[in-house]
Amino acid sequence: MAALHQSQIRSLPLLARGKVRDMYAVGDDKLLIVASDRISAFDVILDDPIPGKGQVLTELTSFWLDKLAHVVPNHSTGIAPEDVVAADERDQVAGRAVVVKRLKPILVEAVARGYLIGSGWKDYQATGAVCGISLPAGLKQASRLPEPIFTPAAKAEVGAHDENVDFERVVAEVGQDMAEQIRSITLRLYSEASAYAAGKGIIIADTKFEFGLDAAGALHLMDEVLTPDSSRFWPADQYAEGGSPPSFDKQFVRDWLETQPWDKTPPAPRLPAEVIEKTAAKYREAVTRLTS
Ligand SMILES: Nc1ncnc2c1ncn2[C@@H]1O[C@H](COP(=O)(O)OP(=O)(O)OP(=O)(O)O)[C@@H](O)[C@H]1O
Numbered sequence: 001m002a003a004l005h006q007s008q009i010r011s012l013p014l015l016a017r018g019k020v021r022d023m024y025a026v027g028d029d030k031l032l033i034v035a036s037d038r039i040s041a042f043d044v045i046l047d048d049p050i051p052g053k054g055q056v057l058t059e060l061t062s063f064w065l066d067k068l069a070h071v072v073p074n075h076s077t078g079i080a081p082e083d084v085v086a087a088d089e090r091d092q093v094a095g096r097a098v099v100v101k102r103l104k105p106i107l108v109e110a111v112a113r114g115y116l117i118g119s120g121w122k123d124y125q126a127t128g129a130v131c132g133i134s135l136p137a138g139l140k141q142a143s144r145l146p147e148p149i150f151t152p153a154a155k156a157e158v159g160a161h162d163e164n165v166d167f168e169r170v171v172a173e174v175g176q177d178m179a180e181q182i183r184s185i186t187l188r189l190y191s192e193a194s195a196y197a198a199g200k201g202i203i204i205a206d207t208k209f210e211f212g213l214d215a216a217g218a219l220h221l222m223d224e225v226l227t228p229d230s231s232r233f234w235p236a237d238q239y240a241e242g243g244s245p246p247s248f249d250k251q252f253v254r255d256w257l258e259t260q261p262w263d264k265t266p267p268a269p270r271l272p273a274e275v276i277e278k279t280a281a282k283y284r285e286a287v288t289r290l291t292s
């Protein structure tokens with residue numbers, strides 16, 4: 001399978017290229033979102049794509065959107081991406097693109113955490129709290145939380161890290177009602193998904209959702225959903241607190257990069273073939289375990 005670093009759809013207007021996805025306009029109310037095989041680590045896009053990664057992200061997102069459609073409306077249209085591009089562009093979108101409703105993004109990353117890891121663990125060590133939510137003393141790295149918490153983050157500018165914020169910042173951004181709706185939907189999505197994943201031997205330590213509004217102002221789930229890029233998936237049988245459990249995400253790439261003399265600004269070191277192959281296999285394993 002050839003890796004796709006960047007799509008080149010000439011029959012539609014290009015709106016933006018994100019770290020992973022390329023966005024094109026389909027009329028004035030829909031988008032074609034193409035998930036490339038680009039991988040970012042420490043917020044830097046690497047030169048080496050991971051073959052098949054875009055298909056994994058797309059397949060998992062559509063699996064979860066179907067499964068969770070009863071919780072909140074989402075951006076899906078059911079339109080086949082092959083039907084909105086030129087004939088000679090179909091191989092660029094097959095299996096890795098979606099046609100979605102074009103929504104007005106809510107500029108809050110809606111994060112749910114069931115375990116203490118990453119920036120949550122860092123904040124807890126510094127303050128005993130995450131996003132203004134006080135937690136019991138004595139928790140360790142990767143400890144399971146007494147109950148899942150909503151820990152929103154402000155979307156950072158390109159190249160910067162997202163910043164954890166407290167619930168009041170979300171209220172200031174979108175109003176009390178919408179903020180509460182986003183919090184309760186986020187926690188419901190997380191609890192349903194983590195219960196399902198537990199049955200497949202996977203712990204969803206945390207995950208990030210994005211929401212947007214349609215023309216009538218109705219809240220929709222958008223973007224990618226419960227993928228290894230937007231979540232931390234841990235094999236349950238290797239879980240232990242007091243360290244960072246192995247995961248189905250970019251941990252492999254990150255761990256290798258940490259061994260390199262690199263200051264985490266572009267360009268990143270080129271990945272060895274072995275790291276690329278192992279990472280591709282990890283992404284495939286996540287999809288097989290969750291959807292079979
Ligand atoms: N239905 C939708 N309507 C409008 N925008 C959407 C929709 N679904 C996803 N998006 C946006 O498309 C982009 C997806 O690209 P990608 O995930 O590669 O970006 P990113 O590098 O994560 O950038 P960002 O910081 O904006 O998330 C995101 O900005 C996301 O908010």
Ligand SMILES: [Mg+2]
Binds near residue numbers: 018223
């Ligand atoms: Mg994104």
